[in-house]
Amino acid sequence: MDKIRTYAWYWLACLELFSPEFLNYILKEFGSPEEIFSAKEKRLRDFFDMAQAQHRLRIRGEKRQWEERFFSSRNWKEIVQSYNNTIKRGIQFITKDDPSFPEKLKHIEETIFWLFLLGELPDKILPSIAVIGSRKCSSFGREVARNLSASLAEQKVQIISGLAEGIDGAAHMGALFAKEKTYAVLGSGIDVCYPKQHLTLYQKIYRQGGIISEYPPKSAAIAFHFPMRNRLIAGLCDGILVVEARQKSGSLITVDRGLEQGKEIYAVPGRIGDELSIGCNHLIQQGAKLVLSVDDIIEDLEEFYPKQVKIPMNFKKNQPKKIFNNNLLETEEKIVYASLSLVPKHIETICCETKMSVSQLYPILISLQFQGIIRETQRNYYMLNERL
Amino acid sequence: MFSKVYGATLTGIEAVIVQVEVDVASGLPCLELVGYLACEVKEAGKRVKVALKNSNYLLPPRRITINLSPADLKKEGTAFDLPISVAVLAAAGFLSTKQLSNIMFAGELSLDGKLNAIAGILPMICAAKRQKFTCCIVPKANMAEGAFVTGIKVLGAENLVQVINYLLGKGCLTEKLEKREGNFWLTEQEYIKPLDFCEVFGQKIAKRAIEIAVAGWHNLILFGAPGSGKSMLAKRIPTIMPQLTMKQRLELYKVYSVAGKLLKAPFFMDQRPFCAPHHTITQAAFTGGGKRPRPGEISLAVHGVLFLDELPEFSRNVLETLREPLEEKKITITRTGGKNTYPADFLFVAAMNLCPCGYYPDRSRCHCTESQIRKYLGKISKPLLDRIDLCAEVISNQYEELQDEIKENETSKSIQKRILMAHQIQRKRYQNLEILYNSQLNSTQISQFCKLREPENKFLKQAFEKFRFSTRAYHRILKVARTIADLDNKEEIEKSHLAQAIGYRITQQNNLEEEKEWIR
Numbered sequence: 001m002d003k004i005r006t007y008a009w010y011w012l013a014c015l016e017l018f019s020p021e022f023l024n025y026i027l028k029e030f031g032s033p034e035e036i037f038s039a040k041e042k043r044l045r046d047f048f049d050m051a052q053a054q055h056r057l058r059i060r061g062e063k064r065q066w067e068e069r070f071f072s073s074r075n076w077k078e079i080v081q082s083y084n085n086t087i088k089r090g091i092q093f094i095t096k097d098d099p100s101f102p103e104k105l106k107h108i109e110e111t112i113f114w115l116f117l118l119g120e121l122p123d124k125i126l127p128s129i130a131v132i133g134s135r136k137c138s139s140f141g142r143e144v145a146r147n148l149s150a151s152l153a154e155q156k157v158q159i160i161s162g163l164a165e166g167i168d169g170a171a172h173m174g175a176l177f178a179k180e181k182t183y184a185v186l187g188s189g190i191d192v193c194y195p196k197q198h199l200t201l202y203q204k205i206y207r208q209g210g211i212i213s214e215y216p217p218k219s220a221a222i223a224f225h226f227p228m229r230n231r232l233i234a235g236l237c238d239g240i241l242v243v244e245a246r247q248k249s250g251s252l253i254t255v256d257r258g259l260e261q262g263k264e265i266y267a268v269p270g271r272i273g274d275e276l277s278i279g280c281n282h283l284i285q286q287g288a289k290l291v292l293s294v295d296d297i298i299e300d301l302e303e304f305y306p307k308q309v310k311i312p313m314n315f316k317k318n319q320p321k322k323i324f325n326n327n328l329l330e331t332e333e334k335i336v337y338a339s340l341s342l343v344p345k346h347i348e349t350i351c352c353e354t355k356m357s358v359s360q361l362y363p364i365l366i367s368l369q370f371q372g373i374i375r376e377t378q379r380n381y382y383m384l385n386e387r388l
Numbered sequence: 389m390f391s392k393v394y395g396a397t398l399t400g401i402e403a404v405i406v407q408v409e410v411d412v413a414s415g416l417p418c419l420e421l422v423g424y425l426a427c428e429v430k431e432a433g434k435r436v437k438v439a440l441k442n443s444n445y446l447l448p449p450r451r452i453t454i455n456l457s458p459a460d461l462k463k464e465g466t467a468f469d470l471p472i473s474v475a476v477l478a479a480a481g482f483l484s485t486k487q488l489s490n491i492m493f494a495g496e497l498s499l500d501g502k503l504n505a506i507a508g509i510l511p512m513i514c515a516a517k518r519q520k521f522t523c524c525i526v527p528k529a530n531m532a533e534g535a536f537v538t539g540i541k542v543l544g545a546e547n548l549v550q551v552i553n554y555l556l557g558k559g560c561l562t563e564k565l566e567k568r569e570g571n572f573w574l575t576e577q578e579y580i581k582p583l584d585f586c587e588v589f590g591q592k593i594a595k596r597a598i599e600i601a602v603a604g605w606h607n608l609i610l611f612g613a614p615g616s617g618k619s620m621l622a623k624r625i626p627t628i629m630p631q632l633t634m635k636q637r638l639e640l641y642k643v644y645s646v647a648g649k650l651l652k653a654p655f656f657m658d659q660r661p662f663c664a665p666h667h668t669i670t671q672a673a674f675t676g677g678g679k680r681p682r683p684g685e686i687s688l689a690v691h692g693v694l695f696l697d698e699l700p701e702f703s704r705n706v707l708e709t710l711r712e713p714l715e716e717k718k719i720t721i722t723r724t725g726g727k728n729t730y731p732a733d734f735l736f737v738a739a740m741n742l743c744p745c746g747y748y749p750d751r752s753r754c755h756c757t758e759s760q761i762r763k764y765l766g767k768i769s770k771p772l773l774d775r776i777d778l779c780a781e782v783i784s785n786q787y788e789e790l791q792d793e794i795k796e797n798e799t800s801k802s803i804q805k806r807i808l809m810a811h812q813i814q815r816k817r818y819q820n821l822e823i824l825y826n827s828q829l830n831s832t833q834i835s836q837f838c839k840l841r842e843p844e845n846k847f848l849k850q851a852f853e854k855f856r857f858s859t860r861a862y863h864r865i866l867k868v869a870r871t872i873a874d875l876d877n878k879e880e881i882e883k884s885h886l887a888q889a890i891g892y893r894i895t896q897q898n899n900l901e902e903e904k905e906w907i908r
Contacts, residue, residue: 135757135758136751136755136758137751165757165759166758195759197758275752276752344749346781346783347593347891348590348593351592358593358891359596360884362887362888363883363884363887363888365887366887366890369854370850370854379779379895381749
């Protein structure tokens with residue numbers, strides 16, 4: 001019985017025809033997915049006509065065509081075969097009836113009925129934070145995302161993000177760097193790596209965390225998938241951290257979804273007028289928690305996960321955790337160190353500010369890099385290598 | 389009657405002396421030309437006939453055969469008009485043949501007997517000098533080029549009658565031309581007030597990179613946003629280069645002479661060339677070529693700077709042709725007409741943005757996606773990047789730099805002084821070798837001349853592991869460090885030299901490369 005229902009869910013998942021809203025409606029009428037599967041063609045056709053008349057059913061393309069596809073797909077043998085193939089490839093298919101289906105996802109307005117999964121689902125016992133932001137981020141944003149994610153991951157917080165370019169990728173990388181688990185929620189089929197250049201990352205996350213998607217294998221990354229993916233990201237986490245967002249950013253959709261679901265919103269502040277931080281600053285203005293360091297998030301999580309999350313005893317809030325003793329540096333190194341910050345700076349600017357010559361500056365910068373105090377983010381752009 | 393006169397034809401940037409033999413014999417009146425001739429040489433017969441008539445020399449109604457020897461060498465160009473007409477006159481008895489054996493003639497005739505300028509006079513005069521001719525008679529418009537060669541008399545004539553009169557001892561030809569001031573590459577205004585590095589504010593990194601590039605003849609690439617001053621810097625590179633040596637100057641002049649570039653502006657060039665072809669240039673214009681091969685931009689930049697602005701915009705096949713000249717310092721072009729070798733010993737300087745819109749990594753202005761950026765940078769092939777030793781960013785000036793540093797800016801003269809010293813050190817070090825500059829060192833020579841002491845060795849090892857150099861990058865860093873040490877007049881390579889060389893190394897600009905390190 002259960003198996004049959006799973007197959008029926010799988011069938012609906014692979015069809016990619018109905019919105020969650022309509023699925024809820026049709027399930028109310030027919031009871032269960034297997035009953036939709038076995039219903040008479042006449043009854044379904046009448047139901048579709050009625051739903052369309054009530055504007056409950058909105059599907060792109062001609063009605064004849066998709067109806068054709070719908071009815072011709074009702075081939076039990078093919079569905080079972082396709083399901084088995086998918087399972088054989090290591091992809092798990094979890095429906096809302098499964099006991100392992102995340103509790104958090106059951107109360108979302110636009111219902112999530114099923115998940116495709118590679119790897120594992122986020123651990124229920126551990127807290128999880130979604131780190132999201134602009135795809136076209138600055139190196140500052142990239143650094144901050146990576147930095148905060150790594151620090152969070154070290155505190156056993158699971159990092160959830162969307163595998164996109166920019167902030168998302170940086171967030172995953174931070175967690176992987178800390179050798180902790182991270183979860184990617186895709187807007188494409190579970191076996192489609194989008195964007196392509198994140199393939200290494202994709203494979204790494206598969207082994208060290210999980211890849212989650214609502215879309216069946218081979219499904220392409222289509223624009224309207226992404227708002228749906230965002231509600232899934234919002235659903236899976238306990239809080240959402242926005243690192244860099246423009247005024248009209250997809251990240252803000254995730255935030256809206258998160259607010260609907262009662263999630264905590266965190267935002268990294270930016271300078272006034274900085275295009276990449278307008279979204280974040282707005283969020284702060286509207287009441288999102290301003291994040292200066294990872295402690296701002298940890299102290300909230302500590303309330304809900306007292307056993308898992310522990311703030312170190314001797315910590316002073318929002319003090320950068322220096323990993324070295326400033327006094328060990330030589331005078332010239334101190335001058336260079338003082339002129340650097342978390343925003344990458346070009347050597348030319350450092351030159352101008354410290355009044356040192358290029359030939360003086362290069363050995364100092366390299367020595368500081370050897371000591372792990374600064375990092376070169378891009379050719380000749382340097383920033384402090386501090387943990388937030 | 390038979391007569392023999394000497395002319396010359398071009399192969400590459402050199403010239404070969406050609407004998408023009410004329411025989412006037414009885415038979416049906418006609419004028420026949422033989423000797424593996426190109427079209428324009430065959431037409432010389434008709435031009436000569438009319439020009440002689442219009443100069444009041446009537447050809448006898450006899451059979452005239454003209455042979456250009458060596459007969460297996462393809463003869464091109466219009467330089468044969470003058471030698472043919474002189475030979476015909478001699479064979480017809482207007483001139484005595486005796487005095488002609490020491491003179492090389494070159495020039496194109498108009499129908500009225502006027503002598504027109506031709507391309508490639510300089511190599512011809514050089515060839516004549518090598519062959520121990522005592523005198524060259526060339527069009528007056530070409531005299532400026534001839535004046536460069538010493539040890540041979542170069543006479544300029546305006547028309548055929550002057551030449552004949554001179555040969556008959558009835559008149560004389562122009563021997564000397566006033567030396568004209570000026571410079572070929574610069575506009576008049578620029579010549580009066582030459583460019584100078586002191587006009588560039590800030591840009592310490594880029595300026596230093598340029599200094600190192602010139603000192604060790606390392607190829608250089610400049611990155612930067614639009615308007616940050618990449619072209620401005622590049623244009624000033626010739627001002628810090630040392631003066632051309634006589635040999636280099638002669639080679640440079642020859643190229644320009646062959647390319648026909650000296651005709652319109654017969655200046656004496658005392659500065660090194662700066663060639664900045666537009667990115668729409670074709671392969672033939674770039675490397676040289678055409679049906680009748682001519683030197684291209686890379687040869688016109690010989691001993692100077694070849695500057696390619698907006699490097700990724702150049703078509704791929706144009707850029708890939710650079711590989712051979714960057715290694716061999718010359719380019720060989722093979723066409724149906726034969727093989728031509730042109731010099732291509734230039735300093736390669738390229739400039740480019742980091743993304744299609746140009747503002748990356750300033751993300752508040754740049755909206756390019758990561759894949760666009762990756763694609764843009766990927767247009768430059770790895771083999772080409774491998775031939776570039778140095779790389780520097782040009783970033784937009786800060787306001788303070790524009791304000792207060794006017795007095796502190798170093799002039800080209802003082803930079804040049806350091807470079808001259810570095811060149812001298814290198815010349816001394818490599819006197820027994822065939823190389824001139826540090827950039828030409830091969831791997832065995834690197835281990836011989838770029839020895840490191842113990843602390844420096846340790847430092848480089850640490851950097852090698854930290855930054856994950858390739859072997860090639862390692863060698864390049866040593867070469868550049870050697871140049872920087874030479875600029876500082878230091879015998880041994882020091883830590884600061886290595887650090888600078890590491891800072892100027894070519895790296896993959898992509899920050900995703902770096903991210904891979906994070907998850908490795």
